[in-house]
Amino acid sequence: xxxxxxxxxxxxxxxxxxxxxxxxxxxxxxxxxxxxxxxxxxxxxxxxxxxxxxxxxxxxxxxxxxxxxxxxxxxxxx
Amino acid sequence: xxxxxxxxxxxxxxxxxxxxxxxxxxxxxxxxxxxxxxxxxxxxxxxxxxxxxxxxxxxxxxxxxxxxxxxxxxxxxxxxxxxxxxxxxxxxxxxxxxxxxxxxxxxxxxxxxxxxxxxxxxxxxxxxxxxxxxxxxxxx
Numbered sequence: 001x002x003x004x005x006x007x008x009x010x011x012x013x014x015x016x017x018x019x020x021x022x023x024x025x026x027x028x029x030x031x032x033x034x035x036x037x038x039x040x041x042x043x044x045x046x047x048x049x050x051x052x053x054x055x056x057x058x059x060x061x062x063x064x065x066x067x068x069x070x071x072x073x074x075x076x077x078x
Numbered sequence: 079x080x081x082x083x084x085x086x087x088x089x090x091x092x093x094x095x096x097x098x099x100x101x102x103x104x105x106x107x108x109x110x111x112x113x114x115x116x117x118x119x120x121x122x123x124x125x126x127x128x129x130x131x132x133x134x135x136x137x138x139x140x141x142x143x144x145x146x147x148x149x150x151x152x153x154x155x156x157x158x159x160x161x162x163x164x165x166x167x168x169x170x171x172x173x174x175x176x177x178x179x180x181x182x183x184x185x186x187x188x189x190x191x192x193x194x195x196x197x198x199x200x201x202x203x204x205x206x207x208x209x210x211x212x213x214x215x216x217x218x
Contacts, residue, residue: 003107020105028101028157028164046128049104059099060128061107064180 003030006061013064014038015045020057030059082207083161089202096185096204101157103130108182112204114195116186118152119170125182126153126172133172141171148173158189161206165192 001009003018010016015038022032036058037048045060052058087094094112098119099105106125118139126133131153139152150171158168169188175181196205 027162028099028159029162030099030105042124046124049128057105059105059107061097062109 001033001035003033003059003061006033006035007063009035010038010063013062014040015042015060015062017045017048018059018061020059023057033059082205083163084203084205085161087202087204089199093181094197094204095181096160098185098189099159100125100129100155101159102128102155104128109180110183110185111181112190113184113186114190116184118184118188119155119158119168119186120150120173120175120184121153121155121170122174122182123172124174126170129155131155139171141173160185160189163193163206163208165189 006016006018016035017037017039018033019036020030020032021034023030037045039045039048042062049058049060085094085096095109096112098108098110100108100121106129108121108125110119118141123133133151133153135151137152138149141148141150150173152169152171155168155170156166158165170183173183175183192209194207194209197203198205
């Protein structure tokens with residue numbers, strides 16, 4: 001599946017660990033993935049990564065929304 | 079991959095969020111705030127550690143925020159991909175945002191300086207295109 005498919009399949013604040021099946025070697029865009037693990041916890045996902053065999057080509061992403069209504073963001077670094 | 083890519087955003091949201099794929103030991107898709115006021119990209123400790131990038135506490139930079147001046151480690155991300163554009167060796171400072179913010183960090187000028195940008199709040203559209211002086215798809 002594509003990365004966009006992952007967002008559709010797991011729409012509710014999930015951390016998803018994916019095996020990268022196909023990556024464009026020129027642009028480094030990820031073109032095809034396979035879900036390996038889905039969790040509500042980022043730490044759980046990182047634990048899973050640590051237990052993967054050496055050399056596994058994997059990707060992580062979060063599917064949830066970010067700011068809630070009434071929240072704002074103010075942060076800049078110089 | 080075209081010369082120009084665009085992102086739709088919600089102008090009423092108060093921030094512009096961009097997905098950035100960070101290539102290290104793993105590829106992490108991070109959600110960063112588009113921030114032309116930030117000299118460097120900024121990423122949290124946990125994410126950088128998961129990428130397998132060593133954080134050298136002796137390699138630091140002084141950073142000025144709206145309220146304080148602090149010292150933060152600086153690292154290099156081997157490849158960062160945003161909207162299909164890849165840049166190699168992007169300097170980032172390592173610092174956690176409050177977890178309540180729900181975003182990973184900032185997409186600052188250490189990445190954005192390689193591009194032309196157009197932000198149209200009426201349309202809710204951010205357009206990124208390669209600087210004319212830079213032709214390769216992957217910018218070194």
